[in-house]
Amino acid sequence: MSGTYTADFNLWIEQTAQLLRSHHWHKVDVEHLIEEVEGLGKSERRGIASQLTRLLLHLLKWQYQPQRRSDSWLDSITDSRTQIELAILDSPSLKSYPIEQLEESYQRARPQVAKQTKMLISVFAEECPYSLKLVLDEDWLPEASDIL
Template sequence: MPTYEQDFYQWTIEQAQALRERNIKALDWDNLIEEIESLGRDYYKDCFSYAVLIIVHRLYIDYWVAQRERNQFHWQGEIDNWQTLIQNHLTTNIKNKLEKEWDTIYHQARQKFIKKTGIDTLPESCPYTLEEILE
C-alpha cells in the first residue's frame, strides 16, 4: 500500500475506499485530518483572493479614468467571472471570515491597484461592502 508521501493520488483512492467500506483500521488518520483541514483553508484562500481581485477591478473601473473607456467591459467581465467562482465556494462561515478580514482584503487590493496604476488617491477604507462585491 503506497503511503501518503510516496503516491498521493493512489493514497487518496485507497483512503476513499477505506471510508466507503468503513474500514477504520485502514485509514491514515493524521494525513486525512491534515487534508480535510487543508481543503477548508484552500476554499477560504480562494474566496479571499477572488475578493481582492474583484475589488482591484472595481477600483479600476471607478478610479482609473484614463483607462476606463478602453477597458471597463473587460474589467467587468473579469469581475463577473470571479463573482461566479466565489459563489461556488462561499459558505456562511467563509463569508463571516471575509467580513472580519475586510480591511486586510481591501489593503491588499489597494496596494495592487496603486502598484499597477500609480494612482494613490484611493480611500483609506474600502468603498465597497462585501455584499456589493458578491453581487
Template structure:
C-alpha cells in the same frame, strides 16, 4: 502508511478512500486524513480571498481610472461577482469569514491596482470602501 503519504500521495489517497469505504478506520491514516480535510477547507477560503482580490482590483481601477474603463474590466467585475455568489452559496459557512477575507483581499487588491494603474498605493482608500453587499451587487458600480 505515513511513508506512502510522503512518497506517493495518489496511492495513499486511494488506499485511504478504500479503507474508509470498507469501514476499516483502525487501519486508516486518520491524522493525515484530518489534515487533508482541513486543507480542503482552507482552499475554499483562499478561493474566496482570490475572487475578492480580483474583484476589488477591478473595482478600484473602475473608480480611480474612469477614462480608461473598458468592456474587459466590466466583464471581469461581472464574472467575479457571479463566481463569488456561487462560491458563497456552495460554502455558506464562509459568510462568517467574509469580513476578514475582505480585509485580507483588499490589502492585496491595493497592491495589484497600484501595479496595474501606475498609481501610488496611497491613492487608494486604506480600508475597503466596498460593503460585502456592494461587492456582489450587479447594480453597483463605483462612481
C-alpha cells in the same frame, strides 16, 4: 500507508477512499486524513479571499481608470462575484467570511492596483471605500465621480 502519502498523493487519496468505503478504519492514515480535511476548509477560505482581492482590484481599476474600462475587467468582476457566491452556496457556514476578509483583501488589492495603474498608492483610500453589499451586488459598479 503514510509512505504513500508522501510518495504518491493521488494514490494515497484513492487508497484512503477505498479503505473508508470498505470500513477498514484501522488501516486509515488518520493523521494525514485530518490534515487534508482541515486543508479543505483553509482552501475554501483562501479561495474566497483571493476572489475578493481580485474583485476589489478590478473595481478600483474600473473606478480610477474609466478611460481604460474593458469587457475583460467586467468579466473579471462578474466571475469573482460568481465564484464567491458559489463558494458560499457550497459552504453556507462561510457566509460571514467575506465581511471578515473585506479589509484584508482591500489591503492586498491596494498595492496591486497602484502598481497596475502606475498611480501612487496614496491615491487609493487607506480603508476599503466600498461596503461588502455593494462589492457583491451584481448590478453595481463604482463610478469615477465617486472619487472624493
